[in-house]
Amino acid sequence: MTSYRIHTAATADESVKEPLKALESAFGFVPAAAGLMANSPVLLGSFFAAFGHFRGGGTFGPDERQVLLLSNAVANRCEWAVAFHTLESLEDGVEPAVVEAIRRGERPGDERMAALWAFTQALIETRGHVGDDRVAAFRSAGFTGEQVFEVITAVAISAMTNHTANLARPALEDTVSPHAWTAEYSTGA
Template sequence: MTSYRIHTADTADEAAKEPLEVLEGAFGFVPAAAGLMANSPALINTFFSAFGHFRGGGTFGPDERQVLLLSNAVANRSEWAVAFHTLESLEDGVEPAVVEAIRRGEVPADPRMAALSAFTQSLIEQRGRVDDAEVQAFKEAGFTEEQVFEVITGVAISAMTNYTANLAWPPLEDSVLPHAWKTGYLTGA
């Protein structure tokens, strides 16, 4: 197994320091996936910029963003990202039953969150080739045409963190550890 360095703002190249400093200020630590992405200034800076636009310029509320990101993590079978976004989802007001359903690979009972999670996972599984009925179901749940494309942004951002974590298997941070997840947790796995 190849070993990759998990950088901090003190160990990262100058071109990768700023995102790590901001993340440490926001979370009180540098999330391991971000520390890994800092091995490539192009990757960490692309992620940081894209996430800033997604969060700051996007139309999803904090709870919806987390449902989208947690659904991505489950679809990508990223154990680190599922644990991290479980913590973030609960902190951003996602109902625990919604979080638990997504972690099991099930559709949440909440109709709006179910539509968001299902559309997100289908977009990943179908590699963007969702049919018109899936887009219509997403919109009938109260989402907009713009948000169809905004889901793509979330999928792209998640690919960066999920794939990094899947490649390098970072340890879970202490605050994330209670939310550890294994792919075997999925229903029927």
């Protein structure tokens, strides 16, 4: 378990109370990773701003956003985030077979979701040094040049939450625990 405090709006620094309240309103609870990030107002503020732009101003639909975030969580081997984004993926309409494939580290059968998964994997594995062929494959699945850069936003958001959760190893929330995952579950681990 964690030795870092998982904050709520009641225990956090004044500068991060509003983001935590907004997250609690959206999810019904303060996700553990956000509660941990509240130990650093800079980290939580950066995450909250980036996530707000990604969710509110981005061009991906809710299901596509979750495929990106779940793919990142698996690639980063973040047990907390995989469980959390499994729940969110299913709630946002991602087909269960797609969710299961991503959790296993396998290419989803749905071609559009497979393109999101593959491009995300390529960005993480190559630290952004993807070749033109990978960008072309992503775009040939119907995605835009703008969305190439939006995937980078998802990778950055995920790095903040995944690294925080990997460092602190919080327990899963009750609503998330049915979707527990370990890195050994993934064929890519």
